[in-house]
Amino acid sequence: MYRIILHVDMDSFFASVEQCKNPDLRGLAVVVGSDPKQGKGRGVVSTCSYKARSFGIHSGMPISRAYRLCQDAVFLPVNMPLYQEVSCRIMKILRSFTDKFQQVSVDEAFLDISDRAQDYKEAVQLAGQIKSMIRGREELTCSIGIAPVKSVAKIASDLNKPDGMTVVEPDNVVKFLKPLNVRKLSGIGKKHEEILTGMGIDTLGQLACFDKDKLIEIFGKWGSKMQRLALGLDDSEVKESLEIGSVSREHTFDKDTDDPVVLIKTLDMISEKVHKSLVHKGYSFSTVSVKVRFEDFTTFTRAKTLSFSSQDQDIIKRVSNELSSKFFNKRKIRLLGIKLSNLKKSKMIQTTFDYFL
Numbered sequence: 001m002y003r004i005i006l007h008v009d010m011d012s013f014f015a016s017v018e019q020c021k022n023p024d025l026r027g028l029a030v031v032v033g034s035d036p037k038q039g040k041g042r043g044v045v046s047t048c049s050y051k052a053r054s055f056g057i058h059s060g061m062p063i064s065r066a067y068r069l070c071q072d073a074v075f076l077p078v079n080m081p082l083y084q085e086v087s088c089r090i091m092k093i094l095r096s097f098t099d100k101f102q103q104v105s106v107d108e109a110f111l112d113i114s115d116r117a118q119d120y121k122e123a124v125q126l127a128g129q130i131k132s133m134i135r136g137r138e139e140l141t142c143s144i145g146i147a148p149v150k151s152v153a154k155i156a157s158d159l160n161k162p163d164g165m166t167v168v169e170p171d172n173v174v175k176f177l178k179p180l181n182v183r184k185l186s187g188i189g190k191k192h193e194e195i196l197t198g199m200g201i202d203t204l205g206q207l208a209c210f211d212k213d214k215l216i217e218i219f220g221k222w223g224s225k226m227q228r229l230a231l232g233l234d235d236s237e238v239k240e241s242l243e244i245g246s247v248s249r250e251h252t253f254d255k256d257t258d259d260p261v262v263l264i265k266t267l268d269m270i271s272e273k274v275h276k277s278l279v280h281k282g283y284s285f286s287t288v289s290v291k292v293r294f295e296d297f298t299t300f301t302r303a304k305t306l307s308f309s310s311q312d313q314d315i316i317k318r319v320s321n322e323l324s325s326k327f328f329n330k331r332k333i334r335l336l337g338i339k340l341s342n343l344k345k346s347k348m349i350q351t352t353f354d355y356f357l
């Protein structure tokens, strides 16, 4: 028996929530990002409205470049508490459709509705209900992919944005994947794409029939996994994970710097911010990652995982210092960031401790 899996992805979520809050922004080029300063800031675009996209603006782009592409755009700072609040309500709606539910990020989730829908026709009806419920309650649109496996559902949800619905029935999976660019597969980034292109592989169809041993030789285990995914083979289950994403904070300097005193002071300031957010959400972490971006935009990340879960601010400071100090005294630094992941609800940690005491 095949499964029926939905991947629900909100459309330009941050920007759309801002437009909901302030309807005057509807139809305008809205750019949400770090350190926007009306387009004069030094941060990066996190999400932008579809109008903004029509000017060539996209996420990950420096705010300054977005400003050059569209000076009339409205630049807004990231208001995470607001997006979290809306996200909670949307996830509650999605949860009401199935027990097999997996939230992937603030605006994305998988639903296994095999028990709820007889066939793909019914699945489309359910997906329609989900869309209209979200639109009715939150005035937001989402795009939905429907497929027998998670990886294909995820690709499908991205194909007809915004407000799209793409159905890939089991018999159609191979045909559907064949012409798509390898980048469509989540897990294949820019670097892997370059390597694959060098091997003459541009599409998932070409990846699917490439010499498997050669792929393993170059990519290791991931080589055979990516080939399986290119064939639409993915047995991963839709299941709620205990891990709840991550919390992170970044700081872009007004002026690039290599002054160690400024760098360490800034790192401490970010530690405090990220710690505050962690405690506010009631989580503990076991992984600390740092991000260092140099003046030429080359970016490095380093991570360390502890053997225990913690809420200790001093640990965040110490580990982030240790991880990033290797990058000091090299070139001028533009941005520093800290991310805490492998999060657990701290109540659960408490219980574990009680148990061992």
Ligand SMILES: [Mg+2]
Pocket (backbone or CB within 6 Å): 009, 010, 011, 012, 013, 107, 108
């Ligand atoms: Mg989205």
